[in-house]
Amino acid sequence: MTEAIRVGVLGARGRMGLEVCKAVDAAGDLELVAMIDQGDWLFNASDAGAQVLVDFTSPDVVMDNLHWAIEQGIHVVVGTSGFTEERLDRVRGWLSGKPEVGVLIAPNFGIGAVLMMQFAARAARYFESAEIIEQHHPRKLDAPSGTSMHTAKVIAEARAAAGCAPMPDATKEEQLGARGTDIDGVRVHSIRAAGLVAHQEVLFGTTGETLTIRHDSLDRSSFMPGVLLAVRNVINRPGLTIGLDPLLD
Numbered sequence: 069m070t071e072a073i074r075v076g077v078l079g080a081r082g083r084m085g086l087e088v089c090k091a092v093d094a095a096g097d098l099e100l101v102a103m104i105d106q107g108d109w110l111f112n113a114s115d116a117g118a119q120v121l122v123d124f125t126s127p128d129v130v131m132d133n134l135h136w137a138i139e140q141g142i143h144v145v146v147g148t149s150g151f152t153e154e155r156l157d158r159v160r161g162w163l164s165g166k167p168e169v170g171v172l173i174a175p176n177f178g179i180g181a182v183l184m185m186q187f188a189a190r191a192a193r194y195f196e197s198a199e200i201i202e203q204h205h206p207r208k209l210d211a212p213s214g215t216s217m218h219t220a221k222v223i224a225e226a227r228a229a230a231g232c233a234p235m236p237d238a239t240k241e242e243q244l245g246a247r248g249t250d251i252d253g254v255r256v257h258s259i260r261a262a263g264l265v266a267h268q269e270v271l272f273g274t275t276g277e278t279l280t281i282r283h284d285s286l287d288r289s290s291f292m293p294g295v296l297l298a299v300r301n302v303i304n305r306p307g308l309t310i311g312l313d314p315l316l317d
């Protein structure tokens with residue numbers, strides 16, 4: 069019988085961390101060996117022999133955690149948001165000194181959310197306008213969401229590759245924030261309201277028609293199949309993997 073993969077969770081007492089601990093614990097091929105949260109010693113994870121760390125902490129601390137794990141030769145699955153191109157380049161730099169280590173960073177582990185981003189990229193070239201409306205629970209620290217920023221990026225790349233003209237928008241006078249924020253030329257609007265979990269609409273428009281692509285995470289369990297898929301694969305994927313797409317394909 070193959071040995072279980074030893075997994076440590078960072079942010080283990082948080083909303084996502086708790087769910088990940090339950091999911092890892094319930095998986096026969098994985099063993100939960102470390103639960104680490106604010107104030108705990110990261111070396112608890114290496115002392116426990118963790119082969120993979122799962123990070124759901126905060127954008128403020130995730131880079132330090134990642135750097136430490138890569139230095140220790142521990143593979144990492146990251147769900148924490150806040151990854152700019154500059155941050156990704158820093159991770160690539162750290163990995164160049166540890167080529168055997170795998171890091172998988174996904175803006176969203178929901179399979180439906182991954183498909184929503186793929187569908188949005190596919191639709192992007194056929195519409196004059198594209199705007200994103202993301203909605204989350206009010207305890208979320210960052211806006212716009214990592215998912216919406218990644219979606220804006222893939223839409224912008226698809227539009228640039230197809231040579232699309234700039235989106236029409238005659239706005240001349242704007243109250244601050246009325247048109248959302250501009251991410252790679254795509255407007256992103258962030259809503260925070262009690263009762264929500266994680267939701268996103270991508271609204272496309274062109275002459276005489278609109279297309280709305282919507283995804284809803286109604287419960288944090290929606291992220292778990294994607295997280296477990298990443299944990300099982302990251303040990304055989306040295307270097308940096310961004311998003312779940314290569315694992316699903």
Ligand SMILES: NC(=O)C1=CN([C@@H]2O[C@H](COP(=O)(O)OP(=O)(O)OC[C@H]3O[C@@H](n4cnc5c(N)ncnc54)[C@H](OP(=O)(O)O)[C@@H]3O)[C@@H](O)[C@H]2O)C=CC1
Nearest residue numbers: 079081082083084105106124125129147148149175176177
């Ligand atoms: N990629 C995806 O599919 C998803 C990503 N996310 C992202 O995951 C992140 C976490 O979200 P969520 O679980 O809702 O947030 P929470 O605030 O509920 O959880 C974060 C946890 O991390 C702890 N923490 C803070 N600093 C450290 C540290 N240095 N080491 C270990 N633990 C630490 C926090 O402790 P304390 O509260 O004491 O600060 C808290 O318990 C966010 O960036 C969110 O956007 C969320 C859902 C899905």
Ligand SMILES: O=C(O)C1=N[C@H](C(=O)O)C[C@H](O)C1
Nearest residue numbers: 149175176208213214215266
């Ligand atoms: O904080 C959250 O809850 C979520 N964060 C991620 C993001 O910023 O996109 C993923 C999902 O939207 C839930």
